[in-house]
Amino acid sequence: MKGGLIVRAAVFAALVALSMPGIAQERTGSKTGFTLQPGTARIVLMRPTIRVGAQSTGGMPEPNADWTRQARENLTRALRAAQERLGNQVIEYDEGASGEGQIATEYGQLFGAVADSVIEYQFFVGNRLPTKKRKDSFEWTLGRGIGELRSLTGADYALFININDEYGSTGRKVLQLVALMGGVAVTSGVHVGHAGLVDLKTGELVWLNADAAMGGDVRTAEGAEKRVAQLLEGFPGRPSEKTIGGQ
Amino acid sequence: MRWSGIVSACCAALTLTPPSFASAPSALPPYTPAYEPTTVDERGMWMEADERERLLRDSPLRIREGGLERYVREVLCREVGDDRCKGVRVYVMEIPAFNASMMANGCMEVWSGLLLRARSEAELAAVLGHEFGHFELRHTLMGFKAKRSATDVMAWVDVLGGITNRDMSSANVSLVGSLYRFNRAQETEADLLGFKYMAASGYPAKAASEVWQQRMAEDDATALGRGLKPRRNYTSGFFDTHPTDLKRAEYLAKAAAALPADGDARVEQYRAAIAPYLSRMLAAQIKMNDFGGTDFILNSLASSGGWSGELLFARAELYRTRGNPRDLQMASLWYRDAKAAGYVAPELDRNLGLALLRNGQTEDARKSLGAYLVARPEAPDAKMIQALLAK
Numbered sequence: 001m002k003g004g005l006i007v008r009a010a011v012f013a014a015l016v017a018l019s020m021p022g023i024a025q026e027r028t029g030s031k032t033g034f035t036l037q038p039g040t041a042r043i044v045l046m047r048p049t050i051r052v053g054a055q056s057t058g059g060m061p062e063p064n065a066d067w068t069r070q071a072r073e074n075l076t077r078a079l080r081a082a083q084e085r086l087g088n089q090v091i092e093y094d095e096g097a098s099g100e101g102q103i104a105t106e107y108g109q110l111f112g113a114v115a116d117s118v119i120e121y122q123f124f125v126g127n128r129l130p131t132k133k134r135k136d137s138f139e140w141t142l143g144r145g146i147g148e149l150r151s152l153t154g155a156d157y158a159l160f161i162n163i164n165d166e167y168g169s170t171g172r173k174v175l176q177l178v179a180l181m182g183g184v185a186v187t188s189g190v191h192v193g194h195a196g197l198v199d200l201k202t203g204e205l206v207w208l209n210a211d212a213a214m215g216g217d218v219r220t221a222e223g224a225e226k227r228v229a230q231l232l233e234g235f236p237g238r239p240s241e242k243t244i245g246g247q
Numbered sequence: 248m249r250w251s252g253i254v255s256a257c258c259a260a261l262t263l264t265p266p267s268f269a270s271a272p273s274a275l276p277p278y279t280p281a282y283e284p285t286t287v288d289e290r291g292m293w294m295e296a297d298e299r300e301r302l303l304r305d306s307p308l309r310i311r312e313g314g315l316e317r318y319v320r321e322v323l324c325r326e327v328g329d330d331r332c333k334g335v336r337v338y339v340m341e342i343p344a345f346n347a348s349m350m351a352n353g354c355m356e357v358w359s360g361l362l363l364r365a366r367s368e369a370e371l372a373a374v375l376g377h378e379f380g381h382f383e384l385r386h387t388l389m390g391f392k393a394k395r396s397a398t399d400v401m402a403w404v405d406v407l408g409g410i411t412n413r414d415m416s417s418a419n420v421s422l423v424g425s426l427y428r429f430n431r432a433q434e435t436e437a438d439l440l441g442f443k444y445m446a447a448s449g450y451p452a453k454a455a456s457e458v459w460q461q462r463m464a465e466d467d468a469t470a471l472g473r474g475l476k477p478r479r480n481y482t483s484g485f486f487d488t489h490p491t492d493l494k495r496a497e498y499l500a501k502a503a504a505a506l507p508a509d510g511d512a513r514v515e516q517y518r519a520a521i522a523p524y525l526s527r528m529l530a531a532q533i534k535m536n537d538f539g540g541t542d543f544i545l546n547s548l549a550s551s552g553g554w555s556g557e558l559l560f561a562r563a564e565l566y567r568t569r570g571n572p573r574d575l576q577m578a579s580l581w582y583r584d585a586k587a588a589g590y591v592a593p594e595l596d597r598n599l600g601l602a603l604l605r606n607g608q609t610e611d612a613r614k615s616l617g618a619y620l621v622a623r624p625e626a627p628d629a630k631m632i633q634a635l636l637a638k
Contacts (some may be wrong), residue, residue, distance in 0.1 A: 049298075051295075051298075053291060056395045056398065056399055057398075057399035057402050057403070058395065058397070058398025058399040058400075058401055058402040059398065059402060060394060060395050060398050062288070062291060062395065063291030063292065063294055063295045064287060064290075064291050064294075065287075065290035065291055065293065065294035066287075066290070068294055101305060102304075102305040102307075104305075105301065105302065105305035106305065106307065109302075171399060175402055175403065175406055178406060178407075178410075179406040179409070179410070181410075182406070182407075182409065182410030182411075183410070184406050184409040184410060186402075186406065
């Protein structure tokens with residue numbers, strides 16, 4: 001009883017993937033005037049959604065468990081290093097004995113939905129909602145409830161990260177090359193990521209970065225550093241300090 | 248042109264030799280305790296399944312209370328045997344549609360709509376056994392590979408067609424067709440393996456085909472309820488992922504006829520296990536806007552256990568929702584019958600009152616609504632009901 005729709009969608013997605021143009025839009029936004037707490041900010045890294053794989057000749061994602069595991073490790077390490085340079089502390093989320101794993105997952109999903117809305121209705125300029133048209137306005141929230149989680153006690157911010165990488169397979173690259181010779185455009189590879197920071201006192205989304213064409217090979221330590229630098233572009237630093245994105 | 252000659256030769260070769268869908272996975276069956284997938288593709292499938300299972304585990308839709316998941320798992324174990332079911336996790340989701348699925352990593356998802364429709368443990372077991380068959384035969388992995396091969400060829404066909412400016416749609420259509428045929432073949436394979444479990448489980452083997460007969464009857468009822476002509480598909484269409492219900496009922500009945508017709512369907516045990524959840528499942532089904540199908544389900548439930556207060560209330564709700572004057576008339580009757588049969592929730596008084604009010608029986612309506620307010624003065628809709636009474 002598997003969904004026929006899914007099969008159908010996969011087939012057509014593969015066809016569409018051959019001819020999809022890139023869409024230009026804004027990539028980062030933060031709440032006006034927001035700066036990190038003075039002193040050391042304690043940032044909880046919620047379990048990142050990471051999916052790394054290959055892209056088949058026909059454009060289908062081919063999940064790769066080893067690459068995904070490497071990416072998870074590399075990104076967490078690079079992220080911690082980047083934040084420590086800023087004087088912040090990054091702790092991985094642990095539900096401990098709170099029994100809040102379920103609600104934490106729900107907040108992860110909620111963040112995904114809110115982030116998608118920001119991308120759709122604010123970053124994409126031509127599609128802005130009337131309430132999001134004012135200059136310098138960035139008002140999005142997950143609700144105050146997230147600050148009340150016992151498993152987040154003592155933390156100032158929650159950091160959510162989603163990453164989807166599909167590296168073009170050899171077959172895809174050959175297809176791309178042959179197509180190019182014949183004047184047909186075929187894209188190879190998908191490298192999408194977004195990261196968002198939520199203030200745990202108010203539940204507000206204070207910063208979001210979303211990029212549909214990211215660099216850095218997350219399967220290697222160096223690549224992951226580059227990726228984290230891109231992911232943290234526009235990350236609110238302390239007033240006197242530079243943001244990590246400039247590195 | 249030289250190009251086009253080469254290309255058409257390539258395309259002909261590609262379409263004449265359909266992508267090979269068969270391949271040899273590891274020797275161990277995937278239900279082996281602590282099984283670890285080995286190939287890149289299978290490891291990838293398991294990783295995706297693990298991620299999806301985390302979401303299922305934490306989903307607000309999951310029915311966690313009262314050991315329902317444990318019960319469904321026991322039915323699966325009785326069907327496929329303890330050796331096979333040892334590592335399986337079952338998640339029951341509150342979704343009022345007929346479905347169950349099993350992921351590559353041995354995680355089973357069962358929707359409440361299936362539990363509402365199954366009439367015995369044997370029928371539930373037939374569906375679970377079929378899904379387990381998909382898992383045992385590694386159908387997620389095989390399907391993934393088939394899809395990849397087909398879309399790979401399609402991409403080449405598209406690009407070469409684009410370069411040479413030739414219409415490649417017929418080549419693509421035949422590839423898509425091969426993919427759907429492959430999917431239907433997998434379903435039949437899982438049906439037949441599921442049937443083998445059924446035959447060995449102690450459940451009556453004919454239950455497997457009865458599931459599909461019941462599905463067809465419900466589909467007909469849905470169509471009639473929507474004022475459409477019931478349609479029976481005798482053969483699968485081009486885009487069908489599954490064989491038709493009729494085909495499945497046929498070959499499963501044929502297989503069952505070859506076996507001795509004994510076995511215990513465990514109807515009573517099933518009914519007792521589902522009873523605590525029946526009200527919420529029925530409430531969800533009524534919201535599906537499927538008058539014919541829902542009435543069919545209610546009648547089917549009543550035909551085995553009689554019209555209980557719960558079923559009468561649900562039927563009254565269904566008719567009140569459609570809301571023709573004749574429906575409201577019948578709904579009022581059934582609300583009263585449900586009360587007489589021992590259905591005690593005060594919401595009955597409210598809904599009876601609303602049905603009566605809409606049909607102009609104001610005095611009786613005020614009595615019922617008043618009774619609701621006395622029983623539930625703090626109800627979230629108490630003020631609304633008071634406003635109705637104040638008129």
